[in-house]
Amino acid sequence: MQNLLGKLNTRQLEFPAQLIVQKGAISTSEFLSSQISSRRVLLAIDDGVRELAKANLPHLHNSNSIIYSVTAADFDNVRQIDMLCAQKHIETVVAFGGGKVLDVCKRVATIRKFELIVVPTALSSDCISSPVAVIFDEQGKKLSLPAAIPNFIVVDTELCTKAPERLTQAGVGDLLSNYSALLDMDYAKGRANFDGFSYLLAKSAANEILNMEHKPLTDLTTITQLAEGLILSGLAMGFSGDSRPCSGAEHLISHALDYLQLGTGLHGEQVALGTKYCHFLREQLDLPTLDPRVLNTIERLKIKSTPAALGISKEEFFKALLIAPQMRRDRITFLESLEQIPVEILEKAYVNAFEAL
Template structure:
């Protein structure tokens, strides 16, 4: 049996991708077409203006809409505006929230979407999943894959380093997520798509191989991270769910959001969750190896560096299994208060503190 997998028709990852957009097939798509741009906040507005300048002679109409947040109210308002005079294509411009909102609005209004990430803080840059806020709770929903993705490497290079680090944190979680997926398959809880498994695993390995080279400049690292995050998104499209890239580590992050105030970026919290999950998965040598990698990539190795207390981290671990109906390593253990305390001491030792600064948090 074969399945139909949707992937972007156009993928552009290069320097000056926005100024040179007129040279691409994406530019041909919009000839005498109506284009709606969903723009995030901050410097995203300037990027949106740059895109408008490039396409103004090609599109028949350009409408710019502001995306203040990823709440259901914002999505409903943007969808209303789109349906009043439907565009032929939507350009989503910004960080993770703006991209997710664009995908949701495009899916609900049946309009194709092209994404222009201004940062790579998560795998939202190309995935069939979007995170939205409903009743003050972050919820993942299925969406159509974008028709195209345009990544301007010069733009990414100018974004706060913290945002790229968060995206890499999201990428590294593929390892623990795949372990959980195999565990669920062995327990008879879920089917395993071996091709999606292979792609998600290779996405991480290709990036780790890149950063382990003696000399890798920042431009190559940014491009490598973007390519690996896109491979992760395609792995999710193949699987038909976020399973290849989301397991127990994501449940911990969701619990931090919902029960502890969500004090940090998604990828940063996921990176913390990876350490706890891999410890439970019996991969304690891997946890030790991640220490130097986290330090090199600017990822937090202790919850206090993200503003969480021990009590909050303890609460998140306890609540994580109930965040969604997904079988993971957390279902294999009866974690008591005492055992959680012991693991917190081992996974997040005192010497792991103060290696990380909370700077440059805006993700548009």
């Protein structure tokens, strides 16, 4: 026993220094104003939330702050913010907006040392706290790159209730896909490192939103639980050191759709689609499947999660499916032997997932 204990150790983990999730978190909390007073600040926004920024962050619209409009989640915007931070000796960056703004600022924070405060205006994915940034390359392909975990996270739940419903639905889809990813973690036991703590965090995160399908997505309770779930989900990835607790076969399908540039789906919608298909394919293969409540939540909240709804043909879906295992060659999922699965089984799963009444 003594020898075993001698080999044990603890991990040093990064967490945000401050987390505020509440109604009126921006207007009623003194945290933001006190944190950035007398500091050189860059406020990163996108044009779609410019008026929201003026209304909610008036103290940042002055001569002491720089306002930068993020036009795309690409390397050019990363370079532009990095250059401004260097030239103006920026001490704090406030990322106010959706995933595009947050991902660009998180990526810059891996390059240049500054204090990062994220203030999401929509809850469309777990990028709020995840150590991953989705950045488009020069060819328009999505890349998932290492990113800094924010120093501070401020979620004004009242503000997030006003986001377009489709963005909130996508956030639910992204969070519920954790259940599919966890099935792949179970599947890979013995062949890949199994991190029990990240598994627990990812599961607890998804549990936040399960059984909430009967409440409107503008309900403050729903928004609060979705925000908390997405934040926990991002931290699960940070705890794990990779995205495995929240990214399995369903995400590989989404990555393949991105790679082939197919359809019009948001990330959360694509992984919801992948979650549904993987459930019915696992069923055909006699593998463990999802709790029925997961699919019920996707359906009752009317999350776009079929190829037709996302502008993808059946042929295009199968084209993406066939290359899905190649998207993360080190990621062990139940799709690892895809080429050995009879076509009729793949077809049957498609019918059950997307065409059956």
